[in-house]
Each structure stands twice: as structure tokens, then as C-alpha cells.
Amino acid sequence: MTEPLVTPSRSGTMLRDAALVLGKDLRLELRSRVIINQVLPFAVLVLVLFAFALDPDRRILTQATPGLFWLAVLFSTLLALQRSFGVEAADGVTDALRLSGLDPAGIFLGKAAGIAVHLLALEVVLGLGVTLFYGATPHGPVLLVATCVAATAGLAAVGTLYGVLSAGMRVRDTLLPLLMLPVVAPVLIAATQAFAAAYDKTSGEGWRWFGLLAVFGLLYLAIGIFAFEPLLEES
Amino acid sequence: MEPVVSLRGAVCLLGRFPALAGVDLDVNAGEIVLLQGPNGAGKTTVLRACAGLVPVVDGEATVLGVDLVADRRAVRHRVGLLGHASGLYEDLTVADNVRFWARAGRALPADAEAAMTRLGLDGRLADVAVARLSAGQRRRTSLAVMVARRPELWLLDEPHAALDQEGRDVVDGLMADAVAAGATVLFASHEIDRATAVAHRTVTIAGGTATAVSA
Numbered sequence: 001m002t003e004p005l006v007t008p009s010r011s012g013t014m015l016r017d018a019a020l021v022l023g024k025d026l027r028l029e030l031r032s033r034v035i036i037n038q039v040l041p042f043a044v045l046v047l048v049l050f051a052f053a054l055d056p057d058r059r060i061l062t063q064a065t066p067g068l069f070w071l072a073v074l075f076s077t078l079l080a081l082q083r084s085f086g087v088e089a090a091d092g093v094t095d096a097l098r099l100s101g102l103d104p105a106g107i108f109l110g111k112a113a114g115i116a117v118h119l120l121a122l123e124v125v126l127g128l129g130v131t132l133f134y135g136a137t138p139h140g141p142v143l144l145v146a147t148c149v150a151a152t153a154g155l156a157a158v159g160t161l162y163g164v165l166s167a168g169m170r171v172r173d174t175l176l177p178l179l180m181l182p183v184v185a186p187v188l189i190a191a192t193q194a195f196a197a198a199y200d201k202t203s204g205e206g207w208r209w210f211g212l213l214a215v216f217g218l219l220y221l222a223i224g225i226f227a228f229e230p231l232l233e234e235s
Numbered sequence: 236m237e238p239v240v241s242l243r244g245a246v247c248l249l250g251r252f253p254a255l256a257g258v259d260l261d262v263n264a265g266e267i268v269l270l271q272g273p274n275g276a277g278k279t280t281v282l283r284a285c286a287g288l289v290p291v292v293d294g295e296a297t298v299l300g301v302d303l304v305a306d307r308r309a310v311r312h313r314v315g316l317l318g319h320a321s322g323l324y325e326d327l328t329v330a331d332n333v334r335f336w337a338r339a340g341r342a343l344p345a346d347a348e349a350a351m352t353r354l355g356l357d358g359r360l361a362d363v364a365v366a367r368l369s370a371g372q373r374r375r376t377s378l379a380v381m382v383a384r385r386p387e388l389w390l391l392d393e394p395h396a397a398l399d400q401e402g403r404d405v406v407d408g409l410m411a412d413a414v415a416a417g418a419t420v421l422f423a424s425h426e427i428d429r430a431t432a433v434a435h436r437t438v439t440i441a442g443g444t445a446t447a448v449s450a
Contacts, residue, residue: 017339020338024327028326028327031328087325091323091325095320095322099314
């Protein structure tokens with residue numbers, strides 16, 4: 001009774017728990033389809049509304065494509081985060097997580113990975129959307145994909161940190177954007193610049209922005225691994 | 236033998252309000268102890284403090300040999316707490332929830348399946364989303380999670396609440412089985428007749444202090 005039935009090595013615990021939490025979040029989406037049925041249509045709607053607003057001058061719309069794409073991703077990220085942490089704050093689940101024996105760093109990585117998977121799927125649809133609605137054609141697909149991965153990692157890491165911080169608050173839905181948007185401004189700028197380079201056949205310049213995104217993502221992933229436990233405690 | 240739960244002058248605050256104002260409590264290994272007292276007496280706070288969820292800010296508190304004042308997080312994965320909230324994901328099915336929390340607690344998959352069977356949650360009910368369950372079915376699902384995880388110390392807050400007669404009998408059987416398997420049970424209940432029939436001892440709490448202990 002006193003010995004745990006399975007005793008994974010300490011080094012493997014974090015990744016095992018991350019995989020468990022990721023699997024749970026993907027299953028939650030499979031069961032509820034909130035991202036597919038609500039967040040995804042919202043993101044496409046944002047793209048369409050931008051097109052309506054700027055359509056009189058097609059040239060501006062084409063030039064603004066990278067920024068509009070990442071703004072749509074950013075707004076959708078907020079919705080995805082509210083969903084992701086709303087389920088953790090409901091009906092005593094936060095206490096259950098604290099009592100679960102899951103490694104807090106593993107919970108962080110699992111939650112961040114779940115959000116990243118959802119965002120990457122969203123970005124694929126939005127990428128098709130800007131091609132369809134804005135007529136934008138990328139010339140640097142490798143830079144485009146690398147930028148999406150790095151920027152998504154940064155958004156997911158920051159979002160998971162601030163998501164758990166605001167999860168236990170009654171005003172979490174309005175507080176989260178206020179906390180998060182200023183912090184992810186560098187992601188918006190760098191991702192937009194990298195995308196602009198990918199669309200303008202100037203990929204060399206874009207890779208420097210990608211480097212900034214990669215550093216940002218790795219930095220916040222590292223911060224999250226160490227800071228998530230006290231934040232979960234306070235949520 | 237050292238008690239599984241040992242509180243000496245334990246003080247817990249909820250905000251600035253002293254929810255516990257110096258509780259003394261011993262629970263020995265293999266005991267089923269009933270906490271009773273009026274609403275707001277501090278029963279839930281005692282259970283949450285023993286689970287390491289509420290900090291003990293003064294006095295001494297040891298659970299399963301872990302000093303809660305020094306590091307209350309170290310005891311959490313060894314206890315099971317059935318609180319007022321279900322601790323379940325509403326959009327996941329009964330089986331999804333039991334399997335996830337069992338795996339999180341390092342239990343074997345077979346334990347999750349056996350727990351669902353024990354609580355009458357196998358078959359069609361296993362594939363129903365928690366959001367569609369009745370209050371009693373949710374209670375059974377939360378209990379199944381606890382059974383699957385096989386904690387060393389069971390902390391149950393109103394375990395009979397929302398359950399039908401059969402469910403209440405199952406809960407009593409679970410407590411007896413847990414103790415037979417080497418665990419210890421501390422529970423709070425307002426159903427005095429049923430609870431005292433199951434418990435080995437009763438501790439009465441009033442005003443945030445343990446005022447009487449009866450055999």
C-alpha cells in the first residue's frame with residue numbers, strides 16, 4: 001500500500017507527465033471540439049473582416065498580410081488559452097492537479113504542447129486563408145514553417161505561464177489579455193518581419209527574426225519549467 | 236507507532252480568518268476516524284490541511300511522517316481527498332477521467348478498470364461525459380479515481396452526500412476495504428448514525444478546535 005505501483009526514473013517523470021497532460025488536452029478537444037467549432041471559425045472571421053476593411057486597396061492588404069496573419073493568430077491564442085485553463089479551473093480540478101503527483105514542469109510542458117498543437121493547426125488554416133482571401137503567395141516555405149514553429153512555441157509558453165497565473169481569478173478572461181499581450185509583442189513583431197521576408201523573397205533577413213523567436217521561445221519554456229510550480233500553487 | 240495524522244495546536248487561516256484555532260488530533264494507522272461538528276466548525280479545513288492544500292501557519296502538523304509546516308507539498312501524492320468539488324473534467328467521459336487521474340497517480344490501468352467496476356461505472360456509463368452525469372454519479376466517479384489511486388490516507392468530506400442507499404453502502408464498504416488493505420481513513424459527515432457505525436472513533440470540532448474525542 002505504501003509503495004507506488006510504478007516508479008519511473010526521476011529524469012523521465014517530467015516528459016512522461018507532459019505526454020499524459022498533452023494526451024488529456026487533445027482528448028478534451030476531441031470530445032468537445034471547442035477549438036474546431038469556435039476558435040477556428042473566429043480566426044477565419046478575423047481574416048475575412050480584415051479583408052473587408054482593407055479591400056478597397058488590394059496592395060495594402062497584400063503588404064499587411066504577415067501582420068494580419070499574426071494578429072489573427074494572437075487573438076485566437078487568447079481564446080485557446082481561456083478554454084485550456086477554463087477546464088483546469090472548474091470544479092476542483094486545480095486541487096486535483098496539485099494532489100495528482102504530476103510533475104509541475106510536466107504539466108507546464110504538456111499544457112504548452114497542447115496549445116501549440118492547436119495553434120499550429122490553426123495556422124495551417126489561416127495560411128490557406130491568406131492565400132485565398134489576400135492573394136498572398138509565400139516564396140520561402142522553410143522560413144515560413146520555421147517561423148510558425150518558433151513563434152508558436154513562444155506564444156504557447158508565455159500563454160501557459162499567464163494562463164495558470166490568472167486561472168484561479170474570477171476576472172481571468174479579461175485579465176489574461178492584459179497580462180499577456182505586452183509580453184508577446186516581440187513575438188508579433190519578429191514573426192511578422194520573418195513572414196514579410198518569406199513573402200518578399202528576402203529570406204536571409206527573415207532568418208535573423210526567426211533567431212529572435214527561437215531565443216524567446218526557449219527562454220520562456222525554460223522559465224515555465226522552473227516557475228510553473230509556484231504559479232500553480234498560487235492559482 | 237507514529238500516528239498517521241498528528242496535529243498539535245494547528246492553526247490555519249482562510250484569508251485573515253482563523254479557520255482552525257489550535258486543533259489537536261491524532262489518527263493512528265488503520266483507523267477510521269469521523270470528524271463531526273456544525274457547519275463552519277473547520278472539518279473541511281482539517282481535511283484540506285491534512286492533504287497539504289491549506290497551509291498550517293502555527294503549531295505542529297505531521298501527516299504520514301511528513302512535516303506539513305516545512306513542506307506540505309511532499310504529502311500530496313500519498314493522500315486522496317474527496318472534497319465537495321468533483322475534481323473531474325466535464326467534457327471527458329467517466330472512463331477518460333478515471334484513467335487519466337489513475338495514470339497521473341502512477342496506478343496501473345487495471346486498477347482504473349477495477350475501480351470503475353467497483354463503483355458501478357463500467358458498461359454504458361463509462362462512456363458518458365461527466366457533464367451529463369447526476370450528482371451521485373459524479374460522486375461515484377470521484378470515488379473511483381480515489382480507489383484506483385490507492386492512497387495511504389483517505390480524506391473524505393461528506394462521502395455519502397448525493398449518493399443513493401446502495402451508493403452509501405458502497406462507500407462504507409470502500410472505507411472498510413481501504414483500512415483492511417493498510418490505509419487510514421479520516422472523514423467528515425453530518426450523517427451521524429451511519430458515520431458512527433462505520434467509524435472506530437469520533438472527533439468533534441467546534442469553533443476551529445477539537446473539543447471532544449469519543450471512543
